[in-house]
Amino acid sequence: MNGTLHEELKTLLGEQQGPCLSLFMPTFRTGTESQQNQIRLKNLLRGAEEKVLAAGLRPQEVKEFLEPALTLTTNVLFWRRQSDGLALFRSRDRFRTFTLPEVFDEALTVGERFHVRPLLPLLQEDRRFYILALSQKELRLLEGTCQNVREIEIESVPKSLAEALQYDESEKQVRFRTGSPGGGGMAMVSGHGGVAEDAKDNLLKYFRMIDRALHELIEDEQAPLVLAGVDYLFPIYREVNTFPRLIEGGIAGNPKGVSAEALHRSALKIVTPLFQRAENDAVALYRQSSGTGLTSADIGEIVPASVHGRVGSLFVAVGRQRWGKFNPETGTAALHRQAEEGSEDLLEIAAIQTFLNGGSVFILSPERMPDASDLIAVFRY
Secondary structure (H helix, E strand, O other): OHHHHHHHHHHHHHHOOOOOOEEEEEEOHHHHHHHHHHEEEEEEHHHHHHHHHHOOHHEEEHHHHHHHHHHOOOOHHHHHHHOOOOEEEEOOOOEEEEEEEOOOOEEEEEEEOOHHHHHHHHHHHOOOEEEEOOOOOOOEEEEEEOOOEEEEOOOOOOOOHHHOOOOOOOHHOOOOOOOOOOOOOOOOOOOOOOOOHHHHHHHHHHHHHHHHHHHHHHOOOOEEEEEEEEOOOOHHHHHHOOOOOOOOOOOOOOOOOOOHHHHHHHHHHHHHHHHHHHHHHHHHHHHHHHOOOOOEEEEHHHHHHOOOOOOOEEEEEEOOOOEEEEEEEOOEEEOOOOOOOOOOOOHHHHHHHHHHHHOOEEEEOOOOOOOOOEEEEEEOO
C-alpha cells in the first residue's frame, strides 16, 4: 500500500454499493510453493460465489461481480509480483488488490462493508519502514515491517546512474573506477580533469531524481527511511534529500546482489530502537495522563471518540475482538455478548478511525498492553 495507504483506507471504508467481498490469503514469492497461489485464490473464489449468491445477487450478476478477481488466476505477470500476503476487495463499483509484506491467514467475508481487520498492523505507521538501496547499476526501494519485507517498483526513476545521465562512454572518453577499496558500489567518474567534482555533480543529479520519486510514492508516510550503500554516498544523498524521516547513518556496503532479507535484517537493527522509543513514549504518556480524564479503557467511550478525532494514541490487543454496533447517528457504541447479525468488531473500528484522524495506533500483545484491557486510549482533549 505504501504511500497511498491513508487514502486507500478512506476509500475502502467509505460508502460502497454492496455486497462487499473481502479476501485475504498468504502468498509465496518463489519456488514450487508459489504455484499454489493461483489454486488457493481459485478455491477461495468458489467459496465467495456461494456467499455472494446468498447476499442476493442473481447467478449472472455473481459471474460479473467475480470476473475481475477470476481473471487474476491466469494473470502470469500479477503472480510474479507477489509479496507475503494478498488482500482483495470487491464491491459492485470497486475492485482493489494489494500485495503486502504481511502473512495473512485465509479469510473470506461478504457483508455490507469491507472487512479490513487483517490490515490493522499496517496502520501502525511507526512499525513500518523503507530501505533505499543505492548502487551504480541497481536502485531498489524496499518496504519492511518487523516480520517481512517486499520490494516496491519505482517506475519513474532510471535504475542506474548511467541510464539517468544517458551516459555515452565513447563520446565522453570517460573511464570508471570504484569508489572505495573492496567496497564496490557506485562508481566514481573520472575524465580529463575535475574528477571528484564531476562525479559528485552526476550523483547529485541522479539523487534528486530519486528524491522526487520518493515523494510521489511515500510522501504521506510517517515511516522512516534507511539508506543502504557505500559510505561516501550517504552525505551526497543527504545534500538533496527532502524526505523528513530519513534516518541518520545507514547500512554501509554495496547493496547490489544483497538479498532483500539480508537488507531487512540490517535495517531492523537500526529502526527497532526507534520503534520501541515511540511505544515507550506513548505508554509513558498514558501513565502520566491516567486519572486526568484524558485516558480510557471503556470501549463505549473510545469508539465514538475515535470517530470524532479525539484519540491521540490507541493501544489495541492483537488477536482480540469485541463485538457490537456503532450508531453514527447517535454517536454511541453498543456491545454484544457474542457476534450476531450486524455485529462489528469495535476494536477494528476504533483503530481505523484513530488512524484516519491522524492518531497513533499501537498493536500490542495482550501482555504488553499498558493495563489489563483489550482497548486503551489517550485522548487529545
